[in-house]
Amino acid sequence: MVIATSVLLGSCAQETKKTEEAGPLIGRAEVKVENGILTPEVLYSMARVSDAQLSPDGKKVLYGVTFISVEQNKGNRELFVMNADGTDKKQITETTQSEQNAVWIKGGSEIAFLSNESGSSQLWVMNADGSNRRQVSKLEKGMNAFAFSPDESKVLYIADIKSGKRTVDVYADLPKATGRIVDDLLYKHWDEWVETVPHPFIASVTEAGLADTLDIMEGEPFECPMKPNSGIEDLSWSPDGKQIAYASRKKTGKEYALSTNSDIYIYNVADKTTRNLTEGMMGYDIMPQFSPDGKSIAWVSQERDGYESDKKRLFVANLETGEKQYLTEAFDYNTDALTWLPDNKSLYIIACKEAVTHIWQVGLDKQIRQLTTGQYDYISMHTAADKMIAIRQSMVEPSEVFAVNTQSGEAKEISFDNKAITDQLTPAKAEARWIKTTDNKQMLTWIVYPPHFDPAKKYPAILYCQGGPQSTVSQFWSYRWNLSLMASQGYIVVAPNRRGLPGFGQEWNEQISGDYGGQNMKDYFSAIDEMAKEPYVDKDHLGAVGASYGGFSVYWLAGNHNKRFKAFIAHAGIFNLEQQYLETEESWFANWDLGGPYWDKSNATAQRSFANSPHKFVEKWDTPILITHGEKDYRILASQGMSAFNAAQLRGIPSEMLIFPDENHWVAQPQNGILFQRVFFRWLDKWLKK
Numbered sequence: 001m002v003i004a005t006s007v008l009l010g011s012c013a014q015e016t017k018k019t020e021e022a023g024p025l026i027g028r029a030e031v032k033v034e035n036g037i038l039t040p041e042v043l044y045s046m047a048r049v050s051d052a053q054l055s056p057d058g059k060k061v062l063y064g065v066t067f068i069s070v071e072q073n074k075g076n077r078e079l080f081v082m083n084a085d086g087t088d089k090k091q092i093t094e095t096t097q098s099e100q101n102a103v104w105i106k107g108g109s110e111i112a113f114l115s116n117e118s119g120s121s122q123l124w125v126m127n128a129d130g131s132n133r134r135q136v137s138k139l140e141k142g143m144n145a146f147a148f149s150p151d152e153s154k155v156l157y158i159a160d161i162k163s164g165k166r167t168v169d170v171y172a173d174l175p176k177a178t179g180r181i182v183d184d185l186l187y188k189h190w191d192e193w194v195e196t197v198p199h200p201f202i203a204s205v206t207e208a209g210l211a212d213t214l215d216i217m218e219g220e221p222f223e224c225p226m227k228p229n230s231g232i233e234d235l236s237w238s239p240d241g242k243q244i245a246y247a248s249r250k251k252t253g254k255e256y257a258l259s260t261n262s263d264i265y266i267y268n269v270a271d272k273t274t275r276n277l278t279e280g281m282m283g284y285d286i287m288p289q290f291s292p293d294g295k296s297i298a299w300v301s302q303e304r305d306g307y308e309s310d311k312k313r314l315f316v317a318n319l320e321t322g323e324k325q326y327l328t329e330a331f332d333y334n335t336d337a338l339t340w341l342p343d344n345k346s347l348y349i350i351a352c353k354e355a356v357t358h359i360w361q362v363g364l365d366k367q368i369r370q371l372t373t374g375q376y377d378y379i380s381m382h383t384a385a386d387k388m389i390a391i392r393q394s395m396v397e398p399s400e401v402f403a404v405n406t407q408s409g410e411a412k413e414i415s416f417d418n419k420a421i422t423d424q425l426t427p428a429k430a431e432a433r434w435i436k437t438t439d440n441k442q443m444l445t446w447i448v449y450p451p452h453f454d455p456a457k458k459y460p461a462i463l464y465c466q467g468g469p470q471s472t473v474s475q476f477w478s479y480r481w482n483l484s485l486m487a488s489q490g491y492i493v494v495a496p497n498r499r500g501l502p503g504f505g506q507e508w509n510e511q512i513s514g515d516y517g518g519q520n521m522k523d524y525f526s527a528i529d530e531m532a533k534e535p536y537v538d539k540d541h542l543g544a545v546g547a548s549y550g551g552f553s554v555y556w557l558a559g560n561h562n563k564r565f566k567a568f569i570a571h572a573g574i575f576n577l578e579q580q581y582l583e584t585e586e587s588w589f590a591n592w593d594l595g596g597p598y599w600d601k602s603n604a605t606a607q608r609s610f611a612n613s614p615h616k617f618v619e620k621w622d623t624p625i626l627i628t629h630g631e632k633d634y635r636i637l638a639s640q641g642m643s644a645f646n647a648a649q650l651r652g653i654p655s656e657m658l659i660f661p662d663e664n665h666w667v668a669q670p671q672n673g674i675l676f677q678r679v680f681f682r683w684l685d686k687w688l689k690k
Helices: 012-022 253-258 483-488 506-510 519-532 549-558 577-583 587-594 604-611 614-620 638-651 670-688
Strands: 048-054 060-069 074-083 100-105 110-115 122-127 145-148 154-162 196-206 209-215 235-237 243-248 263-268 274-276 285-290 296-301 313-318 324-326 337-340 346-353 356-363 368-370 377-384 387-394 397-404 411-413 429-436 442-449 459-465 492-496 537-547 567-571 625-630 655-660
Touching: 048 100, 048 377, 048 387, 048 397, 060 100, 074 110, 100 145, 110 145, 145 235, 154 235, 196 243, 235 285, 243 285, 243 296, 253 587, 263 285, 263 296, 285 337, 296 337, 313 346, 337 377, 346 377, 429 519, 442 483, 442 519, 459 483, 459 519, 459 549, 459 670, 483 492, 492 519, 519 537, 519 549, 537 549, 537 670, 549 567, 549 614, 567 670, 577 587, 577 604, 577 614, 577 638, 587 604, 614 638, 625 638, 625 670, 638 655, 655 670
Parallel strands: 356 377, 459 492, 459 537, 537 567, 567 625, 625 655
Antiparallel strands: 048 060, 060 074, 100 110, 110 122, 145 154, 154 196, 196 209, 235 243, 243 263, 263 274, 285 296, 296 313, 313 324, 337 346, 346 356, 356 368, 377 387, 387 397, 397 411, 429 442, 442 492
């Protein structure tokens, strides 16, 4: 571990006290890998690289690394700076407070970031070498994210405000009552009861701290950025600092629960007025970015209200004329990130095509050029001074920072934060195979082979069922569903990009809507049946695993697999579609995907959907099943998993359930994560390695 010698000068005693209070400092793990095999414990010892930023002159790179302590059951994020070619790397923070949202300011001589050092998340700044660390904001409830104005005289920041009334607001004499009075929908979301919403504020930056703080959506009960996934990327300053663009879905309650219609708003800093740039555009509108000359604005737009997996289209509007251009109309893939080039005539975007995610250049003339290539996923990019850095990963490689040549697309790793571990590993191998489906389409399926794969041997195989349901099985690296980890335990992993996944055109993506339990399930069978023909696959020891919609898939397969499989694992899966329709908080999702409510007997699509609910096939269950779920999951309630487990038990099916009282749709805490993996592989080994 490299540490900057000038970190936190003048505050050693104070920092030592804070470190003692917070527990031992979490730093880079020293790992000895046994036999070159990736295990859950090795996986959780890896450094998690994120948020790489070039300095304004393009000469330096700032990024964060999260280190995990299984013993302390938490992570800690530190900041690093290096030259743009990866040389002279230094760790510039060494605290227990997890520095976040770090950006260059003052032309690259200073860095601004968020820290909990004072007890809540506040804005801090320090010199580029980590010295002279000082607190800027002292907000009562802290801030969630921030962005400086171009001249750095103001800061735009996100903070939570109270939403709705509490019981004590109605009955002041019952301050200790815990009951919640609910009279509208969206009373809980993702993993929280909705008692606050985020709002954007602006403030002047002075020597004494922040002044003249103003909520630019004051009096509005709406959220910005939009929960649960949006962040500061949904807001931006104009180059002259006179305007702020932001995305918001200005709806509440039942209307919010039924609609995905957000808009891009332009706020005038001087006169405090707001106008809707995308009025009449009915789907999600997100990620607004002004062009460098301030004459145009780009954003990502979806066309249809209620369809959260609609195509993510790249739009640009001329702010003077109001003319809008749909730049990716001929490009049948999603735009997942965007940034302007200095010429004001083109943008870089990140887009997934055929299960690999790359950086592309899109011109205002609608010409599109793929910049990067290879069997990778690029998950973020940043440009400055004609240079580009990006974070890249694959099924066999964790995220690292790469320098990208903007002419050739050649990428060179510069961070190497996991090299000490990956050098000890014998990697799994992922290869693409195109498999014919029952309707004579070609389906890309990733096959991940174990380390030291020997085609003369036989291996048990796992069918990986993707969630979403519309999330590509791309070259992702996950700490929950890691296909390399599965393969490293001696399994061949079969991961099909079945119907209903983006990256293969909108028709392929949309087929699943209203067809749960239909063609996409046939696609699963096509993939596993084709691989079962291989001499190195033990066709008598096949398993199927998945989470969310992948969990639904496992439950459905359990009642329809015709004895193909010998073991199942379902995490956070939908078991009873009628139950799910009324339990999930985002009603638009169930309406679009299932076709409507189950009580609408005249709706043929909805009736077909609910007829394919996995709970209707329990009488055919005949295979051991492990069920896992988090009780803070409000997207798919834990009652779904409990119902499935109870059904298996009542049917006499060998079954286990792993319930996490403090996890949501994911399994995020380190010890819970390792527990999940140990139970996961114990179950598969029990039934597939007999």
